[in-house]
Amino acid sequence: MRTRYRIQRRALLGGGVGVALAAVPGTRVPVAQSLDRVSFQTNWRAQAEHGGHYQAVTAGIYRRHGIECDLRMGGPQQNPVQLLLAGRVDFIMSNGFQALNYVRENLPFLTVAATMQKDPQVLMTHEGNGINSFEDMRGKPMLIGAGGRVTYWPFLRTRFGFTDEQIRPYTFNLGPFMADRNAIQQGFVTSEPFAAQQAGARPRVFLLADAGYENYQQTIDVSQRMVNEKADLVQRFVNATIEGWAQYIAGQDVAAANARIKADNPEMDDARIAYAARMMNERGIIKSGDADTLGIGAMTDARWASFYNGMSRAGLYPPALDIRRGYTTRFVNQRVGLA
Structure with missing residues (x-):
């Protein structure tokens, strides 16, 4: 990872074969359905810090939740936010600052989950x-x-x-x-x-x-329109991603995910991936704080308010922003992944 946090919505296409789905808290899951195709743009080249998404792809977790996920690798020439605003992707990997930017710029997008409880x-x-x-x-x-x-x-x-x-x-x-x-x-x-x-x-x-730096990192951001029109799909995507992360940080059958990371980004090797995974666990990057009791991806109004107030005092944002327009907790805090 590097410092690189560099409007029509893309139509969602149905297709694929029917699959049996396991029930997940907070999700309305039919017995069988065709796969919903969605795209997710990461914020940089493939690495262990994206491991939960790769696990959800390679272990079939997205498909089990009725989703065919087009996982797109970022890089220096990619700007995930611009891709989201232009409707070229459905979900992006972002950070807490962007949620506040959506509010400041009056843009109809928001954060629906926070993978990293601690900014690394x-x-x-x-x-x-x-x-x-x-x-x-x-x-x-x-x-x-x-x-x-x-x-x-x-x-x-x-x-x-x-x-x-x-x-x-x-x-x-x-x-x-x-x-x-x-x-x-x-x-x-x-x-x-x-x-x-x-x-x-x-x-x-x-x-x-x-x-005390309270920025949520590697958030999942999406359009307000998708939340309004396809809330069930958003919920399934969030839950599947959380399950992927729960498996990845536990080191549970992650060989295929790591192989896919290395294939997408040849700069990665086993030693780098192992180090990053170990640091994410030791430092509580993914699972700490609210995530210990509410589940991976957790977000709270209190944490968002504290982050915003601190950044406002630092001069980055004007006072009295209605920051709740930039995020929603409806898709998280359901203890998904807390086996």
């Missing part, structure tokens, strides 16, 4: 250089990308007193970090620390979510 964004430095907390980073140069400056940086500036003078350009090149033992660099807990270790460093990792 980190600041990374070297062990043994005297930096033991976020507070120790105050006043020190940091390698921060353009996307970070308009998302998590205002949080850091407000929370820890960081200043814009600390920012140095980050070009997604590990070289400057490796060359300077005092370097502080942005990254994702699932990827950059692994690369640094492979290059011989001993990185120390500070997860922003553990410092």
Whole structure:
């Protein structure tokens, strides 16, 4: 993953053979039906951080829920939000900021689930250089990308007193970090620390979510029109995705999903995938907080309000936005996947 969070609705086509479906809480499931074809656009190239979706495809979970999912890999030339707005995809992988943007721009789209309870964004430095907390980073140069400056940086500036003078350009090149033992660099807990270790460093990792950064990450976003007209389909897609994630983070028969990830993105290998999966579990990226009791994908009004209020105080959003127009909890919090 990288910092890359770069209107007609596409017609849904019926087709395929009838399949028997298992009942799932909150879903009206017929005994048999033709498969509903939907498209889902990820936010970057295939990786373990998308593993639940790949598991739902390769393990037949989407099909069991009556869905034929066209899983589309993202990349540097893809803008999932623009694809959704243009009606070229049905669902996209996004983040909490985009839900607030829908409200601010008065766009008829919304978030229906949050796969990642914790944003995996980190600041990374070297062990043994005297930096033991976020507070120790105050006043020190940091390698921060353009996307970070308009998302998590205002949080850091407000929370820890960081200043814009600390920012140095980050070009997604590990070289400057490796060359300077005092370097502080942005990254994702699932990827950059692994690369640094492979290059011989001993990185120390500070997860922003553990410092109060409440952004939901890897959300599922969809049009208001689909929610209004095909709520049952939205529910089945969300439930199937959650089941895929429950299997993936448990390591339950995931070989086919990982093989598909590697086929879609040859840069991935077994070691990178295993590291990312381990970090998602150890750091509670997918399952922690509300997800422990409400199920994977959980969202709450209180969490959304707290995130918005913090970002508003940081100057990113105007006061008094009706943020409930940007998300709905009707499709989550049903304990799906909590076996």
